[in-house]
Amino acid sequence: MVQGEETIKEAQGRARRVFALLQKEYPEIRCTLDYGSPFQLMVMTILAAQCTDARVNIVAGPLFEQYPDPAAFCRAKLKDVEVAIHSTGFFRQKAKNIIATSKILIEKHKGEVPTTLEELTELPGVGRKTANVLLGECFNTPGVIVDTHCGRLARRLGFTQAEEPRQVERDLMGVWPKKHWTGFSHMLVFHGRAVCASRSPKCELCSLRRHCPRTGLPQGTPK
Protein backbone atom coordinates (compact mmCIF):
# COMPACT_ATOMS: atom_id res chain seq x y z
CA MET A 1 0.00 0.00 0.00
CA VAL A 2 1.11 3.51 -0.69
CA GLN A 3 0.96 6.47 1.58
CA GLY A 4 -2.12 8.45 2.53
CA GLU A 5 -4.56 9.42 -0.19
CA GLU A 6 -2.24 8.67 -3.09
CA THR A 7 -3.39 5.84 -5.31
CA ILE A 8 -1.12 3.16 -6.73
CA LYS A 9 -1.50 4.74 -10.13
CA GLU A 10 -0.47 8.17 -8.84
CA ALA A 11 2.48 6.60 -7.05
CA GLN A 12 3.53 4.87 -10.26
CA GLY A 13 3.40 8.18 -12.12
CA ARG A 14 5.42 9.86 -9.40
CA ALA A 15 7.89 6.99 -9.49
CA ARG A 16 8.41 7.57 -13.21
CA ARG A 17 9.09 11.26 -12.71
CA VAL A 18 11.47 10.54 -9.83
CA PHE A 19 13.25 7.95 -11.96
CA ALA A 20 13.64 10.42 -14.84
CA LEU A 21 15.14 13.04 -12.54
CA LEU A 22 17.54 10.57 -10.96
CA GLN A 23 18.61 9.30 -14.37
CA LYS A 24 19.44 12.83 -15.42
CA GLU A 25 21.38 13.45 -12.21
CA TYR A 26 23.21 10.11 -12.11
CA PRO A 27 23.65 8.82 -15.65
CA GLU A 28 25.23 5.38 -16.05
CA ILE A 29 25.06 4.29 -12.46
CA ARG A 30 25.72 0.75 -11.48
CA CYS A 31 27.33 -0.97 -8.57
CA THR A 32 30.10 0.96 -6.79
CA LEU A 33 31.86 -2.20 -5.65
CA ASP A 34 35.02 -2.70 -7.68
CA TYR A 35 34.94 -6.40 -8.55
CA GLY A 36 36.66 -8.70 -11.02
CA SER A 37 34.22 -11.59 -11.29
CA PRO A 38 30.73 -12.61 -10.17
CA PHE A 39 32.32 -14.60 -7.36
CA GLN A 40 34.25 -11.58 -6.17
CA LEU A 41 31.13 -9.42 -6.31
CA MET A 42 29.34 -12.04 -4.23
CA VAL A 43 32.07 -11.99 -1.58
CA MET A 44 32.19 -8.19 -1.60
CA THR A 45 28.43 -7.89 -1.24
CA ILE A 46 28.54 -10.24 1.74
CA LEU A 47 31.25 -8.01 3.21
CA ALA A 48 29.15 -4.91 2.52
CA ALA A 49 26.64 -5.73 5.27
CA GLN A 50 26.62 -2.78 7.69
CA CYS A 51 29.78 -1.44 6.09
CA THR A 52 30.52 1.21 3.48
CA ASP A 53 31.51 -0.07 0.06
CA ALA A 54 34.46 2.30 0.11
CA ARG A 55 35.86 0.13 2.88
CA VAL A 56 34.94 -3.09 1.10
CA ASN A 57 36.88 -1.88 -1.94
CA ILE A 58 39.94 -1.28 0.25
CA VAL A 59 39.78 -4.73 1.81
CA ALA A 60 39.08 -6.49 -1.49
CA GLY A 61 42.49 -5.92 -3.11
CA PRO A 62 44.64 -7.82 -0.62
CA LEU A 63 41.85 -10.33 0.04
CA PHE A 64 41.52 -11.46 -3.57
CA GLU A 65 45.26 -11.47 -4.04
CA GLN A 66 45.33 -14.25 -1.44
CA TYR A 67 41.99 -15.82 -2.35
CA PRO A 68 41.00 -15.11 -5.96
CA ASP A 69 38.33 -17.82 -6.27
CA PRO A 70 36.18 -20.28 -4.31
CA ALA A 71 38.87 -22.99 -4.42
CA ALA A 72 41.29 -20.67 -2.65
CA PHE A 73 38.77 -19.91 0.11
CA CYS A 74 38.20 -23.65 0.56
CA ARG A 75 41.89 -24.08 1.35
CA ALA A 76 42.00 -21.01 3.62
CA LYS A 77 42.23 -21.02 7.39
CA LEU A 78 39.25 -19.38 9.04
CA LYS A 79 41.46 -17.19 11.18
CA ASP A 80 43.39 -15.86 8.19
CA VAL A 81 40.20 -14.83 6.41
CA GLU A 82 38.96 -13.19 9.60
CA VAL A 83 42.11 -11.10 9.76
CA ALA A 84 41.89 -10.14 6.09
CA ILE A 85 38.31 -8.84 6.38
CA HIS A 86 38.49 -7.64 9.99
CA SER A 87 37.82 -3.96 9.36
CA THR A 88 34.50 -4.60 7.64
CA GLY A 89 32.88 -5.63 10.92
CA PHE A 90 30.94 -8.84 11.70
CA PHE A 91 34.16 -10.52 10.61
CA ARG A 92 33.58 -13.88 12.31
CA GLN A 93 30.19 -14.42 10.69
CA LYS A 94 31.34 -13.11 7.34
CA ALA A 95 34.51 -15.23 7.21
CA LYS A 96 32.61 -18.36 8.15
CA ASN A 97 29.91 -17.66 5.57
CA ILE A 98 32.35 -16.89 2.75
CA ILE A 99 34.23 -20.15 3.29
CA ALA A 100 31.04 -22.20 3.68
CA THR A 101 29.57 -20.65 0.55
CA SER A 102 32.79 -21.29 -1.38
CA LYS A 103 32.58 -24.99 -0.47
CA ILE A 104 28.98 -25.18 -1.67
CA LEU A 105 29.92 -23.49 -4.95
CA ILE A 106 32.63 -26.09 -5.55
CA GLU A 107 30.53 -29.07 -4.49
CA LYS A 108 27.16 -28.19 -6.00
CA HIS A 109 27.62 -25.46 -8.60
CA LYS A 110 30.82 -26.39 -10.45
CA GLY A 111 32.63 -23.52 -8.79
CA GLU A 112 30.31 -20.95 -10.37
CA VAL A 113 27.92 -18.46 -8.77
CA PRO A 114 24.34 -19.71 -9.32
CA THR A 115 22.00 -17.54 -11.37
CA THR A 116 18.63 -17.79 -9.64
CA LEU A 117 17.33 -16.08 -6.53
CA GLU A 118 16.35 -19.42 -4.99
CA GLU A 119 19.79 -20.95 -5.40
CA LEU A 120 21.57 -17.77 -4.33
CA THR A 121 19.62 -17.31 -1.10
CA GLU A 122 20.41 -20.88 -0.07
CA LEU A 123 24.06 -19.87 0.26
CA PRO A 124 25.06 -18.91 3.81
CA GLY A 125 25.49 -15.15 4.11
CA VAL A 126 23.48 -14.47 0.97
CA GLY A 127 20.02 -12.98 1.53
CA ARG A 128 17.62 -11.29 -0.86
CA LYS A 129 19.57 -8.04 -0.95
CA THR A 130 22.85 -9.73 -1.91
CA ALA A 131 21.11 -12.07 -4.34
CA ASN A 132 19.39 -9.18 -6.12
CA VAL A 133 22.68 -7.31 -6.48
CA LEU A 134 24.18 -10.35 -8.25
CA LEU A 135 21.11 -10.97 -10.39
CA GLY A 136 21.03 -7.39 -11.59
CA GLU A 137 24.74 -6.84 -11.99
CA CYS A 138 25.93 -10.18 -13.41
CA PHE A 139 22.91 -12.07 -14.72
CA ASN A 140 20.77 -9.37 -16.28
CA THR A 141 17.77 -10.18 -14.11
CA PRO A 142 15.86 -7.24 -12.58
CA GLY A 143 15.51 -7.22 -8.82
CA VAL A 144 14.68 -4.55 -6.25
CA ILE A 145 17.70 -4.19 -3.96
CA VAL A 146 16.54 -3.13 -0.52
CA ASP A 147 19.35 -2.01 1.73
CA THR A 148 19.40 0.67 4.38
CA HIS A 149 19.50 3.49 1.80
CA CYS A 150 16.89 2.12 -0.54
CA GLY A 151 14.55 1.42 2.36
CA ARG A 152 15.00 4.86 3.88
CA LEU A 153 14.42 6.70 0.60
CA ALA A 154 11.46 4.53 -0.34
CA ARG A 155 9.84 5.53 2.94
CA ARG A 156 10.78 9.20 2.70
CA LEU A 157 9.49 9.36 -0.86
CA GLY A 158 6.24 7.72 0.21
CA PHE A 159 6.59 4.57 -1.89
CA THR A 160 6.16 2.38 1.18
CA GLN A 161 5.37 2.62 4.86
CA ALA A 162 7.01 -0.65 5.76
CA GLU A 163 10.15 -1.12 7.83
CA GLU A 164 10.72 -4.76 6.87
CA PRO A 165 12.93 -5.04 3.76
CA ARG A 166 10.83 -7.86 2.29
CA GLN A 167 7.69 -5.71 2.36
CA VAL A 168 9.54 -2.64 1.06
CA GLU A 169 10.70 -4.80 -1.84
CA ARG A 170 7.14 -5.86 -2.66
CA ASP A 171 5.85 -2.28 -2.44
CA LEU A 172 8.57 -0.99 -4.77
CA MET A 173 7.95 -3.82 -7.24
CA GLY A 174 4.39 -2.49 -7.40
CA VAL A 175 5.28 1.07 -8.36
CA TRP A 176 8.48 0.67 -10.39
CA PRO A 177 8.66 -0.69 -13.93
CA LYS A 178 10.37 -4.10 -13.75
CA LYS A 179 12.90 -3.17 -16.38
CA HIS A 180 14.33 -0.51 -14.06
CA TRP A 181 14.29 -2.34 -10.73
CA THR A 182 18.05 -2.75 -10.55
CA GLY A 183 18.95 0.70 -11.87
CA PHE A 184 16.38 2.46 -9.71
CA SER A 185 17.73 0.69 -6.63
CA HIS A 186 21.29 1.76 -7.36
CA MET A 187 20.24 5.35 -7.95
CA LEU A 188 18.37 5.51 -4.65
CA VAL A 189 21.46 4.21 -2.88
CA PHE A 190 23.64 6.81 -4.57
CA HIS A 191 21.18 9.61 -3.90
CA GLY A 192 20.87 8.39 -0.32
CA ARG A 193 24.59 8.78 0.19
CA ALA A 194 25.03 12.05 -1.67
CA VAL A 195 21.88 13.99 -0.77
CA CYS A 196 19.20 12.19 1.19
CA ALA A 197 21.46 11.16 4.05
CA SER A 198 20.08 9.43 7.07
CA ARG A 199 21.07 12.10 9.59
CA SER A 200 20.87 15.42 7.86
CA PRO A 201 19.25 15.19 4.44
CA LYS A 202 20.09 18.13 2.19
CA CYS A 203 16.53 18.80 1.12
CA GLU A 204 17.43 22.27 -0.20
CA LEU A 205 19.77 20.72 -2.76
CA CYS A 206 17.53 17.78 -3.65
CA SER A 207 16.32 17.48 -7.20
CA LEU A 208 13.37 15.40 -6.01
CA ARG A 209 12.16 18.12 -3.66
CA ARG A 210 8.89 18.78 -5.49
CA HIS A 211 8.07 15.08 -5.73
CA CYS A 212 8.77 14.25 -2.11
CA PRO A 213 6.06 14.18 0.58
CA ARG A 214 8.49 15.75 3.07
CA THR A 215 9.12 18.92 1.12
CA GLY A 216 6.73 19.15 -1.80
CA LEU A 217 3.37 18.00 -3.01
CA PRO A 218 0.87 20.09 -0.95
CA GLN A 219 -1.85 17.56 -1.73
CA GLY A 220 -1.08 15.69 -4.87
CA THR A 221 -0.52 18.60 -7.23
CA PRO A 222 0.40 17.30 -10.67
CA LYS A 223 3.77 18.53 -11.87
Add this chain to the structure above:
DNA sequence: ATCCCGAGGG
Protein backbone atom coordinates in the same frame (compact mmCIF):
# COMPACT_ATOMS: atom_id res chain seq x y z
C1' DA B 1 13.39 -9.42 18.40
C1' DT B 2 18.24 -9.99 18.89
C1' DC B 3 22.84 -10.78 17.83
C1' DC B 4 27.00 -10.12 15.13
C1' DC B 5 31.15 -6.10 14.84
C1' DG B 6 34.53 -2.31 13.28
C1' DA B 7 35.22 2.38 11.53
C1' DG B 8 34.05 7.06 10.43
C1' DG B 9 31.17 11.33 10.94
C1' DG B 10 28.62 14.86 13.45
Add this chain to the structure above:
DNA sequence: CCCTCTGGAT
Protein backbone atom coordinates in the same frame (compact mmCIF):
# COMPACT_ATOMS: atom_id res chain seq x y z
C1' DC C 1 29.31 10.21 22.72
C1' DC C 2 25.72 8.34 19.48
C1' DC C 3 24.38 7.20 14.82
C1' DT C 4 25.13 5.01 10.57
C1' DC C 5 27.11 2.07 7.04
C1' DT C 6 24.38 -1.31 0.10
C1' DG C 7 22.29 -7.47 6.08
C1' DG C 8 21.69 -12.07 7.40
C1' DA C 9 20.79 -15.89 10.56
C1' DT C 10 18.80 -17.47 14.81
